[in-house]
Amino acid sequence: xxxxxxxxxxxxxxxxxxxxxxxxxxxxxxxxxxxxxxxxxxxxxxxxxxxxxxxxxxxxxxxxxxxxxxxxxxxxxxxxxxxxxxxxxxxxxxxxxxxxxxxxxxxxxxxxxxxxxxxxxxxxxxxxxxxxxxxxxxxxxxxxxxxxxxxxxxxxxxxxxxxxxxxxxxxxxxxxxxxxxxxxxxxxxxxxxxxxxxxxxxxxxxxxxxxxxxxxxxxxxxxxxxxxxxxxxxxxxxxxxxxxxxxxxxxxxxxxxxxxxxxxxxxxxxxxxxxxxxxxxxxxx
Amino acid sequence: xxxxxxxxxxxxxxxxxxxxxxxxxxxxxxxxxxxxxxxxxxxxxxxxxxxxxxxxxxxxxxxxxxxxxxxxxxxxxxxxxxxxxxxxxxxxxxxxxxxxxxxxxxxxxxxxxxxxxxxxxxxxxxxxxxxxxxxxxxxxxxxxxxxxxxxxxxxxxxxxxxxxxxxxxxxxxxxxxxxxxxxxxxxxxxxxxxxxxxxxxxxxxxxxxxxxxxxxxxxxxxxxxxxxxxxxxxxxxxxxxxxxxxxxxxxxxxxxxxxxxxxxxxxxxxxxxxxxxxxxxxxxx
Numbered sequence: 152x153x154x155x156x157x158x159x160x161x162x163x164x165x166x167x168x169x170x171x172x173x174x175x176x177x178x179x180x181x182x183x184x185x186x187x188x189x190x191x192x193x194x195x196x197x198x199x200x201x202x203x204x205x206x207x208x209x210x211x212x213x214x215x216x217x218x219x220x221x222x223x224x225x226x227x228x229x230x231x232x233x234x235x236x237x238x239x240x241x242x243x244x245x246x247x248x249x250x251x252x253x254x255x256x257x258x259x260x261x262x263x264x265x266x267x268x269x270x271x272x273x274x275x276x277x278x279x280x281x282x283x284x285x286x287x288x289x290x291x292x293x294x295x296x297x298x299x300x301x302x303x304x305x306x307x308x309x310x311x312x313x314x315x316x317x318x319x320x321x322x323x324x325x326x327x328x329x330x331x332x333x334x335x336x337x338x339x340x341x342x343x344x345x346x347x348x349x350x351x352x353x354x355x356x357x358x359x360x361x362x363x364x365x366x367x368x369x370x371x372x373x374x375x376x377x378x379x380x381x382x383x384x385x386x387x388x389x390x391x392x393x394x395x396x397x398x399x400x401x402x403x404x405x406x407x408x409x410x411x412x413x414x415x416x417x418x419x420x421x422x423x424x425x426x427x428x429x430x431x432x433x434x435x436x
Numbered sequence: 437x438x439x440x441x442x443x444x445x446x447x448x449x450x451x452x453x454x455x456x457x458x459x460x461x462x463x464x465x466x467x468x469x470x471x472x473x474x475x476x477x478x479x480x481x482x483x484x485x486x487x488x489x490x491x492x493x494x495x496x497x498x499x500x501x502x503x504x505x506x507x508x509x510x511x512x513x514x515x516x517x518x519x520x521x522x523x524x525x526x527x528x529x530x531x532x533x534x535x536x537x538x539x540x541x542x543x544x545x546x547x548x549x550x551x552x553x554x555x556x557x558x559x560x561x562x563x564x565x566x567x568x569x570x571x572x573x574x575x576x577x578x579x580x581x582x583x584x585x586x587x588x589x590x591x592x593x594x595x596x597x598x599x600x601x602x603x604x605x606x607x608x609x610x611x612x613x614x615x616x617x618x619x620x621x622x623x624x625x626x627x628x629x630x631x632x633x634x635x636x637x638x639x640x641x642x643x644x645x646x647x648x649x650x651x652x653x654x655x656x657x658x659x660x661x662x663x664x665x666x667x668x669x670x671x672x673x674x675x676x677x678x679x680x681x682x683x684x685x686x687x688x689x690x691x692x693x694x695x696x697x698x699x700x701x702x703x704x705x706x707x708x709x710x711x712x713x714x715x716x717x718x719x720x721x
Binding site for chain 2: 362
């Protein structure tokens with residue numbers, strides 16, 4: 152199933168990601184509407200012609216006409232929204248999302264939905280250290296990865312439509328993972344990295360550090376500027392997978408510690424050669 | 437003492453940093469020569485007009501005519517060079533370096549030098565993940581920090597000349613630290629970050645990770661592509677300071693681990709707010 156131009160797309164939650172979806176899809180000629188709590192976000196999006204219509208309330212007209220609904224909300228708000236408003240969604244509609252964790256909500260939301268409405272989860276791996284619709288731009292999708300996260304309940308049609316959405320948005324790579332595999336991957340690649348950056352920033356209170364810093368520290372801690380409400384929720388929603396990846400990292404860091412302490416130059420070099428070889432594979436194409 | 441244009445500057449070690457010094461200084465109208473082991477590096481530097489003369493041997497003429505000598509060598513090679521060739525250096529010459537650790541070599545080198553030859557240590561905090569004179573460019577100094585690292589043995593004149601060199605090269609900030617304070621700072625800001633990046637790359641051997649990665653992981657592990665010979669030497673030369681910073685980080689990471697494990701949302705948010713506030717101070721001016 153292709154994402155054709157006759158489909159009406161509703162974005163729920165017009166922040167950085169929701170706004171970037173709206174911009175990209177409107178630019179491509181889709182009919183895009185939005186629901187978000189903030190009046191100024193709707194006004195901004197209308198003024199910028201990112202959306203055709205918008206509302207700060209759950210407007211039944213907007214919800215019921217939508218063929219595709221994209222949820223760009225915090226996990227617990229997403230679940231609450233579905234619980235309260237699923238009845239407004241038309242039969243045949245496809246729902247998708249941008250949530251960074253999956254096991255803790257995908258199954259539950261699929262359970263909650265009435266017959267004939269399908270939720271196919273997705274994770275667009277794009278972001279910035281700034282927030283809000285004013286900072287949104289389809290540029291964040293360029294060169295980035297988009298993961299479709301189906302369960303046994305999903306149809307091949309919905310999976311295809313959701314994959315097509317990723318391609319239309321401009322992602323460099325569209326792939327598929329199970330919720331379990333997704334959460335394990337994301338615990339390592341995203342949540343663990345944020346834990347490390349935050350921990351590092353908390354590890355020294357020397358006020359003079361800024362004067363002596365180099366790019367390596369700046370790059371490593373870029374993500375230490377963090378939205379604490381969103382990320383604490385993501386960490387807890389994926390707690391077991393995250394703890395397990397934190398343990399893997401601790402083990403590896405302890406290996407390095409021992410090598411330094413024991414003056415084991417060969418062991419250090421071995422780790423550095425391994426990391427160099429592996430890291431070379433991660434450059435953007 | 438200003439670094440005036442009549443001074444002859446010799447660069448010993450024409451890699452990424454030495455080459456960038458040569459390019460910057462030649463561009464500014466200084467007379468720059470170089471000694472480095474590799475024939476092709478000298479040929480490249482002459483062809484690119486980065487240096488006026490060069491040699492792959494320790495040419496007594498080049499050494500004895502130099503007013504300023506910049507050593508851009510690995511720590512152990514630097515010490516060996518001084519031990520073998522200090523007698524060739526003319527009285528009144530000022531020596532400086534680019535070495536990333538200080539306590540383990542500054543005092544020793546100052547001890548080794550004959551009367552009338554002064555070594556003033558410096559650490560230009562600039563680098564790239566690529567190596568060699570072919571990749572050198574003064575661009576790496578732009579927006580970066582340059583630290584002069586004097587001991588009690590240094591004269592104010594030499595400290596000023598060395599600071600002026602940093603300004604001439606184009607560094608954004610030139611500051612001063614004792615060897616002890618420098619090594620503590622660098623253990624945290626540079627060596628610890630490299631330990632973390634390498635450990636993280638070694639913590640998972642999942643070959644599929646590259647397909648799902650986002651920018652946060654890419655940025656955090658940029659420095660995991662590492663020159664294992666140089667960095668293992670730097671780690672061991674600064675072992676005590678590094679171990680102590682690794683312990684600080686482990687403590688902080690363990691705090692985060694406990695907060696996640698215990699579902700202590702408030703503790704997580706507190707760390708994230710602290711890291712956000714601190715990180716904001718580190719952006720480039």
